[in-house]
Amino acid sequence: MDRRVFLSAASAATLAAALPVKLFAQHAEPPIEHRLPPTDADFQRSSSYIEDVPLHEYHWASERAVEAFQDLKFGLRIHWGLYSIFGRRGESWPFLTLPFSERESYNHAYQTWNPDQFDADAWMSLCQQSGLKMFAFTSKHQEGFSMFDTKTRVRQRANWTAAGGPKIEDCDLSYSIMETPFRRDVVKELTDAAHKRGIKIDLYFSHSDWYDADFRPYGWHPLQVPSSPELTARESGDGTVQEFWDKLKKRFAGQLVIVPDPTPEEVKRMVQRHRAQLTELLTNYGNIDMMCLDIFWGPKVWPEMRETIVKMRQLQPDVMLRARGIGNYGDYYTPEGFVPSSKEATRMPWFVIYPLGSSFSYESDGSKYKGTGWIVNNLVDATAKGGNFMVGVGPSGQGSFHPTAVEQLHETGKWLKVNGEGIYATRPRPGTLWSEGDNLRFTRSKDNKTIYCFLLKWPGKILSIKSVEAAQATSVKMLGYPNDLVTRWDAQQGLVVTVPEQLQQESNRPCDFAWCLKLTGAHTA
Missing domain, CATH: 3.20.20.80 (Glycosidases)
Structure with a gap:
């Protein structure tokens, strides 16, 4: 395979800084690279003796x-x-x-x-049931x-x-x-x-x-x-x-x-x-x-x-x-033991x-x-x-997981059955468009036809999303709820979404912990 260039992320960061957010939103993310963040403690610990650029004959996955x-x-x-x-x-x-x-x-x-x-079968069944x-x-x-x-x-x-x-x-x-x-x-x-x-x-x-x-x-x-x-x-x-x-x-x-x-x-x-x-x-x-x-x-x-x-x-x-x-x-x-506070300065994959x-x-x-709420919030944040x-x-010394841990994993699995479309096989929005304020997180489909907006707190009756253009949200749904949501475009507030009265009652909501809006339109990149 071709060697991946090491300066690609730095070049992309320069481009992002030079362009308005909306303009940069039309550009794809820079390619994957293989460079640890310079702030990473593991990189700092070994950089004195592990060569920065691997041997030419070496290849990654x-x-x-x-x-x-x-x-x-x-x-x-x-x-x-x-x-x-x-x-x-x-x-x-x-x-x-x-x-x-x-x-x-x-x-x-x-x-x-x-x-x-x-x-082992029970452990893997737990994985399946938990998403x-x-x-x-x-x-x-x-x-x-x-x-x-x-x-x-x-x-x-x-x-x-x-x-x-x-x-x-x-x-x-x-x-x-x-x-x-x-x-x-x-x-x-x-x-x-x-x-x-x-x-x-x-x-x-x-x-x-x-x-x-x-x-x-x-x-x-x-x-x-x-x-x-x-x-x-x-x-x-x-x-x-x-x-x-x-x-x-x-x-x-x-x-x-x-x-x-x-x-x-x-x-x-x-x-x-x-x-x-x-x-x-x-x-x-x-x-x-x-x-x-x-x-x-x-x-x-x-x-x-x-x-x-x-x-x-x-x-x-x-x-x-x-x-x-x-x-x-x-x-x-x-x-x-932490989710990075923002998108990393490297395009090296991370877990x-x-x-x-x-x-x-x-x-x-x-x-x-x-x-479960802690799992969901961190999963959404890292994915965005x-x-x-x-x-x-x-597991314990005898080989069993604590019932509380099992329960929290199972609850996460139930949440993912509703919202997994906005998590699995998605990609981040370009630049700084992964979030809006403290309570909105975004992902996108790989084909750039869909934006997913996660609400980490219940928004009440009206939600405004400023980082989405009108053409990007001709249809808005909440995953797990059958009907389209009513929306309008406002020059100052951006996309304004009306949350149905029926969903104001917790028992009627499609899930707990966080909710996902599916936005489809002409383009999303």
């Missing part, structure tokens, strides 16, 4: 794959691993501050794990535990309770779900169930591995080394070497463990195992639509990481790669990831789930700005 990615709009992020057994919020991250005795217990918990409530077009699943989180049938082996690990303090010891195990009493390949069951239903698949995979001592010190590995600042390019942020160590001590709650630097043989073994596991995921589970890569390696091993990415492309050329840890080699990036509860792992307190929205819900 095809335009067809990008198009399919942009059509998705709504997805589910499922974090599930050993951390789920303990019911702690924060996925693997609390491991770093555990006392050494608890770390050792954590690492051995797999020996009794038997999540007998796990049902979710894809799911992301943690094949391996930072803790290093593989939720799939990996044939790779861990050769050395930390013994956290060794006499005289933590030490590296030899071992020989896969450290996977296949070594638990459960002995079922969770990734296989999920991908099979998803393929049957046409649900897109995104496999999360952490570059770092806190169980395998070969992976030290990358990605906040609990085993740090004397050369950590050099190896990781001080990934905790800019500053002096002393500031780097001070931040590590704070991160590890004073339990910082320093062991010898990895040998060349250990580095080679790390690279080979990392590459072999990614090869397994892209070989043994059919078509994989996305790989949600996470965490960074540093500058010294970037050439090996880059070679791994190239090999992934050879295995599945159209897999969409998250940019985490691979810079502009990625196909998409993920604003995490917001945002937990429904207090974190991405299991939330036992039903009152902590944010609600040209992105996708992925809501994060973690």
Whole structure:
């Protein structure tokens, strides 16, 4: 495929600034590019050693794959691993501050794990009923535990309770779900169930591995080394070497463990195992639509990481790669825990990831789930700005989702049955036309024949829309309501829509949370 130019978004932004809004509205959006926003924290963390422009021979996923990615709009992020057994919020991250005795217990918990409530078909049925077009699943989180049938082996690990303090010891195990009493390949069951239903698949995979001592010190590995600042390019942020160590001590709650630097043989073994596991995921589970890569390696091993990415492309050329840890080699990036406040300064595809509860792992307190209205508002907002929205819900250690989370997802599915036409496979309006005030958000059909106007608050009896021309709205409907709405054109107020008296009563409205007007006319671009 042709290489996509990196300056296209900057050129489009200049054009937009130079033209009146109405005039620019007649121009199509600039083409997709592959450049992370300069304000993105992940880009800033790696820009010192990952080349800005990828190697000439490298290619991204095809335009067809990008198009399919942009059509998705709504997805589910499922974090599930050993951390789920303990019911702690924060996925693997609390491991770093555990006392050494608890770390050792954590690492051995797999020996009794038997999540007998796990049902891949039920999980995918939940996706279907909730209007979710894809799911992301943690094949391996930072803790290093593989939720799939990996044939790779861990050769050395930390013994956290060794006499005289933590030490590296030899071992020989896969450290996977296949070594638990459960002995079922969770990734296989999920991908099979998803393929049957046409649900897109995104496999999360952490570059770092806190169980395998070969992976030290990358990605906040609990085993740090004397050369950590050099190896990781001080990934905790800019500053002096002393500031780097001070931040590590704070991160590890004073339990910082320093062991010898990895040998060349250990580095080679790390690279080979990392590459072999990614090869397994892209070989043994059919078509994989996305790989949600996470965490960074540093500058010294970037050439090996880059070679791994190239090999992934050879295995599945159209897999969409998250940019985490691979810079502009990625196909998409993920604003995490927020929806960008406006359309981004880049045309790189993006997917917001945002937990429904207090974190991405299991939330036992039903009152902590944010609600269907929160999902709907964020989904509409992200879609209007040209992105996708992925809501994060973690199952319990036994493999079931909290009833409150299920209820809120089901309610979202009911809302999408009414309003999905204005969400799925839509595109943003050009320039700043994605919104009007605080309560109006817009999308458009890909053929530019329809504008969808979402009302985040009920408008009352009269609604004025100033960013739509008369020729763009010769017909106005509310999705889920059978009759055309009465409209008129006013030079100052723009399109004035009269909302029927019948709909002023909440029980008569086609849905809750937000409402969508469908505007058709001569042109919409």
